[in-house]
Amino acid sequence: MLTRLLSDRRLLLVALIVVTVLGMAVFVPTALQPGILLNMSKFGVVVGILAIGQTVVILTGRGNIDLSVGSTLSLAGVILALLATSGVNVWLAAVAAIAVGALLGAVNGLLVTVIGVPALIGTIGTLFLYGSAALVLSGGIAIGGFVTDGFSVISYGTLAGAPFQLIFVMIPLYLIVGFLLSSTRWGRAIYEVGNNDRAATLVGLSPVGVRMSAFVLSGTLAGVGAVVMTAWLLTSRPEAGAGLELMALVVAVFGGTHIFGGRGTLSGTFLAVVLVTLLNTGMQMAGIEQTWQRGVLGALLVGAVLLNNFLGQHRS
């Protein structure tokens, strides 16, 4: 009974969200004010956007994973700020940052699908490469002070109290990619390739093309994440994305996406983003340092996979 209940991850997540909210009500009641929650959602938005790409990449199977999303975000953000400070219109620079993200995603895709490097080490290589490129390009310092041209509206504009980046960026992205996954040929191809490479080839799908598209999507979304983060902080730190790959991975795996692909839903990922954002808000308000927060997330990641494996054994 318990295992069956747990096997739809979304039920478990809803339960955990309720428990977390109750826990916050007891220990850090101040964190539950709408103003604070909506403000903290800005952080959740960045993670949530990256987690979409991570989910899709993991769904394509073969142990695919994108560990470079944090560094991609850093590098795209640095390029955005460099362009903007050199006089390029900030909106144009934002478009360029998204294009850079797509390009970096394509490099990952080439490494993994065309050359055949296992994704975990290929994207760890690019994690280091993109991350250090961001440091080298920026000289290791934060870049700010560009003309914003109303750019910050993405993060500071609100509709009924909710930040624009939540209602006009993250939620639409979840709806669009969720629709694409559930109702289009491309979405079915993602799941089929993830479930069974050979069978997918036999029905005329190209696993290389499908996986490539997933990595490009992930990179592009990291570019979008860079835009959102820069609009929020109005400065680009070369290490802005450090640790975000962990968050995105935790969220995707916690959301019930099977680490070997083929199984998982974007709605699960969405619920996991809500949970992780709540946890973060709670820890932040309780004055827990970031290093501790990441430690908790690391433990959650290991725990989530152990749970997935345990449930998987019971089912088979």
Add this chain to the structure above:
Amino acid sequence: MSTATSTSSRHTLGEAFVGRAEQIRRAAIFVLLGAQFLLFSLLLPNFLTAGNLQNIAVRAAPLAIVAAVMTLILLLGAIDVSVGSMLGVLAWVVGTLTVADLGVATVLAAVLLAGAAMGSVNGLIVGKGKVLPIVGTLGMLFVWRAVVYGLWDNSDVFAPPLLPVLTDRVAGIPVSLFVVAVVYAAVWYVLRFRPYGRHVYAVGNDAEAARLVGINVDRVIISTYALLGLAVAVASVFYMSRTGVVQAFTGEWFELGVIASVLIGGTRITGGRGSVIGTLGGVCFVATLENGIVLMGVPSLWNDFALGAMILIAVSADALISRRTAAKGAQG
């Protein structure tokens, strides 16, 4: 390894090509190392001096020791990205216990025990818990880092060297070099002549087949991770002898150099193939690169960039070679 040779007789042409490519790949690190030495000697007047080479050797000891055992982990088809955070925890243990003046033997026993315990935790997660090594150890990277942070608690630990002899020289040769030589000889011997070494290769080539021939796969995995923890413990003693201080970020990015050394040295990320001799070449390359970049006056930020690029080049070459292998196999 034996499965590879038994099927090879059927497609000899393909195997000949693959054999050649393999040989070139294996030799590549030493050619690379030679080219690097030549280049740095020509460009940098201070490079080829006894003092500088000794300096490289002393600095590289922690990297070399951990990379030797990381080779075993990669041979298993696994990875451990948490060694940098583990180094932070264990360096704190060494530093704090040294300051507490507990005596060399006690400190060594404590740090080795702690290292083995931490390695075993990683090993249990991967071996028993069946968590994908990259995911499990990425999680533990942040968990161990939080542990460093908690132990450090806003006060840097300054400690005198536990074993001052480790940074000494005998007849011009740093003592650390002798220890590194012993570690590599031991790992090489075990891989080549002990059943455990054969088990490591067998698990890395095909874990299911290894299980069928009666190898306790979980135990091999867990014990190798425990061994890695021990290696990090030894490395932390060297690290503290040289630097004498532990901070919140001690050990950050250490894993990059370690993994780069093993991969550049020719060990396959997919397991089953590689050697500790190649890793030694990789360690020399990585340590010399860092030194050369510093001597050139290039910002050290470029060092990580170069290592990231080297990792990608090495794994791309390996992937292309095994792709050729598969293609030739399919034709034959």
